[in-house]
Amino acid sequence: MKKKKQTISKELRMPHIYREDLEKIENLILNELKPREYKIETNEYEYEKVEQLQKDLGTAVDLHVQTYTPYLSIxxxxxxxxxxxxxxxxxxxxxxxxxxxxxxxxxRRVLYYLSKVSVWVAPILFFAPIRALAEIDKVDNPKLWVVLGVVLVSALWWVIGFYSSLYKFSIIDFTYLKEKPNFIVRNKDQIILVVIGAIIGAIATIVFNKILF
Known part of the structure; x- marks a missing residue:
């Protein structure tokens, strides 16, 4: 009788990693795991060490780190x-x-959860005000602009959330964190979605309390 190997896999929630993170992982792999083979792959090249990754590569959304004997992949x-x-x-x-x-x-957990929520909530907030629009017969009615605001902000929320989850889920920065711009610039996607979420919450409360009911 022989025990079968058990594999394990854990998902990450929209990680944004920097060069120092890759160096920490490489140091751990080479000094503690000590695999027979270790490599880093991008869409175009294969590398043997993090130091071979040029800083001027900027950022990427696809990167693979693999070891063999034992087998481990990131x-x-x-x-x-x-x-x-x-x-x-x-x-x-x-x-x-x-x-x-x-x-x-x-x-980037805030961005991850807001993106997930936007897929379901934003369409509801987009279509729900249609009922209110049908009841507003004057263009200069302030309620009209409130409802339109909900529609437009909801659409923007959905677009940003959808794009982030499908095209910018992972961000690999080949420079060091200390060399990057300030916190606001680095986290602009998360901040934008938080602001949009707050605006939607405030406007939606007004709409559903004063217009729809």
Whole structure:
């Protein structure tokens, strides 16, 4: 009788990682996991070390880190991100947990959840005011502009959330965090969605309380 290997996979929520994160992971892999083979892949090239990744590459949405014997992969794509292990021995699982811990601290959780919510809530907020529009017969009625505001902001929320989740799920920055712009510039996507969510919440409350009912 022989025990079968158990694989493990954990999903990440819209990670945004920097060069120092890649270096931490590489150091852990080479010094603790010590695989037979280790490589980093982009859409166009394959690298043996993080130091070979030029800083002027800017950012990417696709990057893959793989080791063999034991097998472990870190996959960043434009619409998903995960850490996967094909081996379940103690050393591999220990490295797996440490790598996931490093990357989970780089998740853009606010953007992730707002993007998920926007897919379902924004369309409802977009179509619900149609009833109110049918009852407003004057162009200069302030209620008309409130309703139109809900429609436009909801549409914007949905577009940003949809685009972020499908095309910018993972962001890999090949420079160091300290070399990047300030917090507001780095997190503009999350801030925009938070502001939009707040505006929608305020306007929707007015609409549903004073117009629809």
């Amino acid at each position: 996959d960043f794509n434009k619409n998903s991100a995960r850490v996967y292990s094909g081996d379940d021995d103690l050393k591999t699982m220990g490295a797996f947990d440490q790598i996931f811990s490093i990357l989970s601290k780089k998740e």
